[in-house]
Amino acid sequence: MPQTRYLIIFAQAHYDFRIPELLSVAELHGFSIGLPDQPEPTRPYMVVQLEHQDHAILLASRCILIKSVCEFYAQGSSYDELHAAVRSNKQEWIQHQADASFKFTVTGFKCSLPAQKQREIIESFSYMALAGKIDLKTPDIILSVFEEYDSRVANVEGKHEQPNRFKQVYFGRLLVEGTARSLAAKFDVKKRVYYGNTSMEAEISLLMANQTLASSGKLVYDPFMGTGSMAYTVAHFGAQMFGSDIDGRQMRGKEKQAGVFRAAAQYGVAARVVDLCTFDVTHNPWRCGDLFDAIVTDPPYGVRAGAKRLGRKKPPTEKHIASLSSQRVGALRPGDSAPYIPPTKPYELSNLASDLVLLARYLLRPGGRLVFFLPTVNEDYQAVDIRTMLCEGMEVVANSLQDFGSWGRRLITLRKTTNQSYDPPTFEAPSEDVDELDGETAHVPAHKDFREKYFQGFKPAAE
Known part of the structure; x- marks a missing residue:
């Protein structure tokens, strides 16, 4: 089936997440998307190929990073080049010559275009001979010009006398405005009835939900639930959500009704939060596999809240064992309101x-x-870092960086590629004495001991 070109106008945020989101939403809805041979995700505009305009509308309704989508007509590095391309593609826009009311818009990325210059640009398209009425309020079609600059350009009269000053100029007809971006305001953490200091920002949690391919009829699990940020966005897209955490207080809060359920009710998705359970993921109750369509989580990495697992940092002494036995017996006595709380120990990030x-x-x-999410030291990161955690039957789908300067967090998306059944993992900690593997020094990923590196300011530890 022949494909049509569309111009995507991106929101200016999370550049590295744009293409993974496009591909995930296309996979979710069962259509293919043709990307440029060498896509540049940091640029604000991208021309893609789709089989049907309904696919463009689906992308705009689900992708958080899309501002709008246009039916693409032409592009050029100068206006002469652009107009030549528009004339040669007359069959794509001639259908609007007859009686459709219209208006033109001219937008500059990283520049402000004076009104006089906008009028001159609009009038330069007079050869299109559009016969419809000009309607600035409710036109049938909106024809848009987009100028792209490499760096910010001031509003200076006469700058268009240098025709190649901009990097590229695009022209097309507005097809649909992006509607998914408004969800970031709906799920704004500041407006949420229950949140904590580790709650994920709304826009990122929506991007994570899209990477899970969340939709009606799917079951999704968060093993580090916390205050439930991912649950609300995943459930909004129709999936059923189950959550667990080693510390149930994070999910419950201090009121009678669990905080996660109160926030879910605020968003109208409480019925899709199946249940919440308190347990250590390394001592989980799952007795069969192949349960979930997706697992989505932001594991704690020790900056605001450290990852924990059941166990002691040091083996208990005989005195500790005796004390432990008495605590257990005491907790079972009638009227005793101090139940035994098992000890925990740190859960190192690379092991987690x-x-x-x-x-x-x-x-x-x-x-x-x-x-x-996987936090990592940017200077030390290597592609092999992700391969160190892979196992047979799992492959990388996407790896997107949210850059904070000296460190960043990578949104990792993996896919299960096998139908084979596996035994549950044992969660045995690797030996600290193993420095070599097959005669070679074992690779140390940039996310190992991230907490310690963070509080050292990412400086080499003192010898």
Whole structure:
């Protein structure tokens, strides 16, 4: 089937997330999307190929990073080049010559265009001979010109006398405005009835939900639920959500009704939050695999809240064992209101990430996705860092960086590629004495011991 070109206008945020989101939403709705041979996700405009305009409308209704989509007519590095392309593509816009009311818009990325210059640009398209009425309020069609500059340009009269000053200029007809971007305001953490200091910002949680391919009839799991940021966006897109955490207080809050359920009710998705359970993911109750369509989570990495697992930092002494036995007996006595609280120990990030991938392989259905954030030191990061946590039957779908300067967090999307059943992971900690593997020094990923590196200011530890 022949494909039509469309111009996507992106919101100016999260550049590295744009293409993964486009591909995920296309996969969710079962259509293909033709990207440029060498896509440049940092640029504000991208020309893509789609089989049907309904696919463009679906992208605009689900992609958080799309501002609008235009039916693409032409582009050029100068206006002479643009107009030549418009004339040669007359068959694409001639259908609007007859009686459709219209208006032109002229937009500059990283520049402000004076009104006089906008009028001159609009009048330069007079050869199109549009016969319809000009309507600035409710036109049948909106024809748009987009100028793209490499760096910010001031509003200076006469700058268009240098025709190649901009990087590229695009022309097309507005097809649809992006409607998904308004969801960021709906799920704004500041307006939420229940949140904590580790709650994920709304726009990022929506991007994560899109990476899970959340939709009606799917079951999604968050093993580090916290205050439930991912649950609300995943449930908004129709999926059923199950959550767990080693610390149930994060999910419950201090009121009678659990905080996660109160926030879910605020968004009208409480019925899609199946349940919340308190347990250590390394001592989980799952007795069969292939349960979930996706796992989505933001594992704690020790900056605002550290990851924990059951156990002691040091083996208990005989005195501790005796004390432990008395506490257990005492907790069972009638009227005793101080139940035994098991000890926990730190869960090192690189071990947690590898264990999470193994757990996902066990719990995901074939084709299911694992979506999680991995903080890393930007200067030390290498592509092999992600491969160190992979296992047989899991492949990388996307790896997007949210850059904070010296460090960043990578949204990793993995897919289960096998129908084979696996035993549940044992979560055994690797030996600290193993420095070599097959005669070679074992690779140390940039996310290992991230907490310590963070509080050292990402400076080498003192010897």
